[in-house]
Amino acid sequence: EPEVTQTPSHQVTQMGQEVILRCVPISNHLYFYWYRQILGQKVEFLVSFYNNEISEKSEIFDDQFSVERPDGSNFTLKIRSTKLEDSAMYFCASTPQGDPNQPQHFGDGTRLSIL
């Protein structure tokens, strides 16, 4: 069964550094999402992406964050200048279309640790 893949599985970065988290959504999917889960807390929506542009974003997704689909397969989340509070598990998800009845398929996540 096709799946969403995320790399790396664990990223350790110094505060203030830029970090890029990578995701390969399922190949025929059109909607892409990033979520984060701070340790012990709930999963929070960051941003959704469709047709090469952001379709929705939360208040968490401030100017430090950006997303990009640099080629036909990758979907990246960049954090420009990381802060301690960015430490979290980041999940990528995708759906074949925008139908709200369709479940989102999640990757295994990237654990980001900011030192």
Added chain:
Amino acid sequence: GDSVTQMEGPVTLSEEAFLTINCTYTATGYPSLFWYVQYPGEGLQLLLKATKADDKGSNKGFEATYRKETTSFHLEKGSVQVSDSAVYFCALRTNQAGTALIFGKGTTLSVSS
């Protein structure tokens, strides 16, 4: 705004016990409802879903019924196994194209033999 409320955990059960994890929601319109499961060290996996009132989602012995009158989507299983130990998330998605999932805080289930 839209939100999901789950019962606080952790829930600790013996093998073969009956499980209920409560979930209620607040949303405008008629959202789709989901249960996701997160096994230790893994990502989120869809467990089951229901897209309209009175629908029952089921998978791997788990069930949940979409109750519009009580705005609830409680997760149940008649006989849990040690392998069911995980974190369970209730989530909703409103009926607009491409909208994000809104998750509850998650409930940790620990099953002992």
